[in-house]
Amino acid sequence: MSVRRLxxxxxxxxxxxxxxxxxxxxxxxxxxxxxxRSAVIPILWLVQKQEGWVSEPAIRTVADLLDLxxxxxxxxxxxxxxxxxxxxxxAALIQVCGTTPCQLRGASALMETCKAEIGPKDRLSSDGLFxxxxxxxxxxxxxxxxxxxxxxxxxxxxxxxxKQIIAEFREGKTPKAGSYAGRRSSEPAGGPLxxxxxxxxxxxxxxxITLPNRPEPAPKPAPAA
Ligand code: FES
Numbered sequence: 001m002s003v004r005r006l007x008x009x010x011x012x013x014x015x016x017x018x019x020x021x022x023x024x025x026x027x028x029x030x031x032x033x034x035x036x037r038s039a040v041i042p043i044l045w046l047v048q049k050q051e052g053w054v055s056e057p058a059i060r061t062v063a064d065l066l067d068l069x070x071x072x073x074x075x076x077x078x079x080x081x082x083x084x085x086x087x088x089x090x091a092a093l094i095q096v097c098g099t100t101p102c103q104l105r106g107a108s109a110l111m112e113t114c115k116a117e118i119g120p121k122d123r124l125s126s127d128g129l130f131x132x133x134x135x136x137x138x139x140x141x142x143x144x145x146x147x148x149x150x151x152x153x154x155x156x157x158x159x160x161x162x163k164q165i166i167a168e169f170r171e172g173k174t175p176k177a178g179s180y181a182g183r184r185s186s187e188p189a190g191g192p193l194x195x196x197x198x199x200x201x202x203x204x205x206x207x208x209i210t211l212p213n214r215p216e217p218a219p220k221p222a223p224a225a
Contacts, residue, residue: 004078006056007086014057020050024065037066040076044083052093053084081135089130091169094118095148098134101141106158110145113159117166129170142186143179156181156189 016024027042040062047058054077063070077083084093096102096110111121114132118125122133140146143155147162154165154177161180168175183189199205 004081004085010056012057014047014051014055014061016061017050020046037068040066040068040073041080044073044077048083052090053087087124089125089128091129092149092166094130094132095135095138096132097136097138097144097146099137101137102145105144107145109159110147110157110162113162117163130166152177155179156183
C-alpha cells in the first residue's frame with residue numbers, strides 16, 4: 001500500500017472555472033435532498049480534470065462547497081489512487097501496469113523505457129511534460145503489457161512502440177490508443193480462431209424470439225355450497 005500525502009508545494013488558492021462549476025452543480029443535482037455530500041468523488045474528479053491534480057486549496061474548496069469537514073474530503077482524496085496529489089505531466093500521465101500478467105509479458109521493459117525517456121518514477125519530468133507511474137492491474141490483462149495514458153488504454157506494447165508514443169506526445173500529437181499488435185479489441189493474437197462466420201454478427205439475420213405459450217391457469221374449484 002502506498003503512502004499518499006499532499007504535495008509539499010501547494011498553490012495559494014483554487015477556483016472552479018465556470019465550465020467546471022456547471023458540471024459540479026449537475027453532479028450535485030443528481031443526489032437526493034440531504035445527500036449532496038455524496039458528490040465528493042465526482043467533484044474531486046472534476047477538480048483533477050481542470051487542474052491535472054488535486055491540491056490542498058482545492059480540497060478545502062470542495063469541503064466548503066459540500067459542507068463537509070476538510071478531513072472528510074482529504075480522506076477520500078488520499079485513499080483513492082485515481083486522485084493525483086502532485087502536479088503531473090502536461091502532455092501525458094503514463095500509468096504502466098506492473099501486475100503479474102503484464103510483468104510476464106514485458107512490463108519491466110516498458111518501465112525501463114519510461115525511466116530512460118522520462119526520468120524517475122513518480123516525478124514530473126524536467127520539461128514538465130510527463131509523469132510515469134507503476135500501477136496495479138487495470139483490467140486489460142488479455143492485452144498485456146499495457147499502460148493507461150491520460151484517459152485511454154495503450155495495449156500490447158513493446159519498448160519500441162512505447163518510445164514512439166512518448167515521442168508523439170512530446171511533439172504535441174495524439175497517438176492512437178488501443179492495441180499496438182494490430183488486434184481488434186481482445187481477440188487472440190494472430191486473429192480470431194472461432195466464430196469466424198461474418199453472418200453471426202449481422203443483427204438483421206437474428207430470428208425473432210417466440211416465447212412458449214403460457215399454460216392456462218387451472219380452474220378454481222367451485223366454492224362449497
Ligand atoms: S495485469 Fe496488467 S492489466 Fe491486468
